[in-house]
Amino acid sequence: MxxxxxxxxxxxxxxxxxxxxxxxxxxxxxxxxxxxxxxxxxxxxxxxxxxxxxxxxxxxxxxxGNDDPFKNEKKKYNEICKNMLPNLQKIIDQSEEKIYTSAKIAIFGNLIDLGIGLHFDLDKDLDKILKKPFAWDDYKELKRVLESGRKNILYLGDNAGEILFDSLLVDQLKDDHTVVFVVKSGPIINDATMEDAKFAGLVEKIKVIETGSDGIGVKWSSVSEEFQKEYGKADIILSKGQGNFETMWGKKGTIFFMLRAKCDSVAREIGVKFGDIVIRMQKNL
Amino acid sequence: MxxxxxxxxxxxxxxxxxxxxxxxxxxxxxxxxxxxxxxxxxxxxxxxxxxxxxxxxxxxxxxxGNDDPFKNEKKKYNEICKNMLPNLQKIIDQSEEKIYTSAKIAIFGNLIDLGIGLHFDLDKDLDKILKKPFAWDDYKELKRVLESGRKNILYLGDNAGEILFDSLLVDQLKDDHTVVFVVKSGPIINDATMEDAKFAGLVEKIKVIETGSDGIGVKWSSVSEEFQKEYGKADIILSKGQGNFETMWGKKGTIFFMLRAKCDSVAREIGVKFGDIVIRMQKNL
Known part of the structure; x- marks a missing residue:
């Protein structure tokens, strides 16, 4: 984009x-x-x-001289989101379409925004997001691809805090698929790093790799060899949030963009409205 | 401020x-x-x-070369708000505290924001605003001053569209008080001008004057003589919106600031939170 x-x-x-x-x-x-x-x-x-x-x-x-200005807030949101897990897990357990519900909860975490600075309220907004339909809903496509056999999934994480909710979706996917989770190599805004992946317990469950830089989304000019290797192996890319959308939109692969459109430009590019939640498939094979 | x-x-x-x-x-x-x-x-x-x-x-x-970029939107919101009047009038008629309800509806109009560019939805937000308590509520003070006799009220209007809702509050005040309404002397953002005051039917009911400039709020370096005269005569100033707050805060007079706090700086200055609705009295006599 x-x-x-x-x-x-x-x-x-x-x-x-x-x-x-x-x-x-x-x-x-x-x-x-x-x-x-x-x-x-x-x-x-x-x-x-x-x-x-x-x-x-x-x-x-x-x-x-401060290269991690969002450090305290990342910790704070990790804690807040961790405390919400038991309730969210219950919602997933009680739902009929567990992957769908987990995806919605993962996108709920994408409400967290410290860079652009939108106002949000996790406690108040959970119910609203769970009831809100996706403005662009390619979940059926996702389900179809997932059900066609064991897949290599590259899961591009976004923010700290949100990564706890991503872990719930990972739990739904990891038994039937190979999931590799991607975090940033260094602090940028409130994006998740390896430290957050450890906090979320992801490193014990699945392979977690770094993008190769502390750039927003995927900074293609400095991606790591490991990222390139896993990107090449992936059958499905789950791309969370705007930063990943902006840098992955139009790239090779079967990509499912999962995010809340937090600005008019991204919303327009996707074909939805500001504030909408989205699962949009892009197939460029 | x-x-x-x-x-x-x-x-x-x-x-x-x-x-x-x-x-x-x-x-x-x-x-x-x-x-x-x-x-x-x-x-x-x-x-x-x-x-x-x-x-x-x-x-x-x-x-x-375009000195009125918000012209079409001003017209649009005037029309939208005009269409809402019968319903709002009914709400006021059915309420026990008519001035209070009218004030809330007038502040509801302050949701309209084209300058800073906040997202809002008049249809969806009416119910929410009517139920929402004022975060700073000096209505009792306003009532006390109003009930102490016939008063000269200087009503500093804010936006087009919103001015239609202001007219409902004016209706509640004009029989027992002398109300002078203030609009801008020229187009600035979507602020109400004399043309909007005519559209809202205010000029037929009460005296409408101009600030003396097309500056946001009250531009003190170029206020008209008429404004100064009416300001001097006023027992009560009703000041709508942020622009008027920013330029009237700390000025002489019994001022009631009525607005929605649309930025953190103004919210902090008032002592409320972003998004809160406010009636705040300031007495500097």
Missing amino acids: KTEMACIPCIMKQAYNTARRATENEKDIRKILNKTAEYLKKLKFDTTPADASNYVYQITGKIT | KTEMACIPCIMKQAYNTARRATENEKDIRKILNKTAEYLKKLKFDTTPADASNYVYQITGKIT
Whole structure:
């Protein structure tokens, strides 16, 4: 997906949200915003929004010396989501279509947004999301592919916190399929890293690998050999969240994008509306 | 209220929202965003957010030749809100505390937001707002002042569309009080102008005056003589919306701020949370 004009104010907002978390020094915050303003003036639209946004996280680390400004919130949301697991597990156990319900719960975790800075309330929104139909629903396709035999699944994780809910979907998949879970190689926004995969108990259940960089989504200019190998082996890619959508959209493979559309540009690209929840298949073989 | 660091990304967003409406020329949109980036780098924090934002609307008019980019939407929301009036009137007629209910409905109109660009849905949100308690509720104070005799009320309007709901509150006040309604002297965002006051039927009921400028809220550097006169005469000021809050907060007079807090900075300044609805009295005599 290409960066567009609408990404400019959003990147400025990300700069503010990150700077505010990284430091209390108002001068440094101002410096980050001014550097971002300079950067945005020159921004070319031939990259993905995810790659265009990476700059603000790099510059924040450089100016403040804090390369993990979302550290505490990642921990917080891991704890919050962990506490919700027993209830969510019960909902899955009682449902007839367990993979579908798990997928919905995993996408529910995609409400968590600290980068763009949307307001959300996990406690209040669970019921709403569970009742809400997918605005784009390719679940039947997913089910069909899953039921056609043992599959190699590459599961591109998104945020900390959310990764706990992803683990519930992984539980539904791992007995009949080979699931490899992907986290970032270093801190970027509140994205899940190996530490979060450990917290979620994923490393004990399945293979967890890193993208090769701390870039948002999949930063193709610096993907690890291991990622490339697993990507090549995958029959199905489950891609969570906007960062992965922005960088995986149009890529080779049978990809199921699972996310909440958190901006108008991504919503338009998918063919849904802002705030909608989505399972969209893309087959580029 | 003073501009703060959080206003920087918001002003960039306003620039995008306005530019996108003013023109389809991508180069002009880019020019507006780049000019805004330059402006933001130099922005001093000794002005109100409202005054700081005025720049993007001026520059958009200058670059695109379109000085009323929200014109069609103002008309649209005037029509939508007009169609809702019979139902709202019924709700007021059936309520025991008619001024309170009218005030809530007037604040419901403050959901309409085209500048900052929040998502809202008038049809879905009416019921929610009517049930929602005010997070800061000085209605008793307002009632006490109103019941202490005939008062001169200066009613600072906010948006088109919303002005139709304001007219319902005006109806509750005008028999026992003298109400003067204030609109902008020229188009700024989707703020109500004299044309909207005519559409809402206010000019036939009460005196309607202009602020003296097309600035957001009350632009004190260019207020009209008429505004100053009416401001001096007012026993009570009803101030709708954020723009008026930002420019009236701390000013002389018995002011009741009625709004929905649409950003964290304003919410913090009032002492409530983002999204809360408020009637807050400020007495600076």
